[in-house]
Amino acid sequence: MLAVLEKVSFLLKMKVAQGFQTQIAGFYIYLGLMPSWSTRGL
Numbered sequence: 001m002l003a004v005l006e007k008v009s010f011l012l013k014m015k016v017a018q019g020f021q022t023q024i025a026g027f028y029i030y031l032g033l034m035p036s037w038s039t040r041g042l
Helices: 002-033 036-040
Strands: none
Touching: none
16 A cells, blocks of 8 residues: 555656656746847846
8 A cells, every 4th residue: 555655656746847847948948039138137
C-alpha cells in the first residue's frame, strides 16, 4: 500500500515539475518575442 502511495506522489511531482518547466519555457519564449526596448525597461 505504501509503495502505491509513493508511486502516486512521485507521478504527481513529475507532472507538477513538467508543468513548471513548460511555464518557464513559455515565459522565456514570451520574453524573446518581446521587442528589446520593452525588456530593457524591466
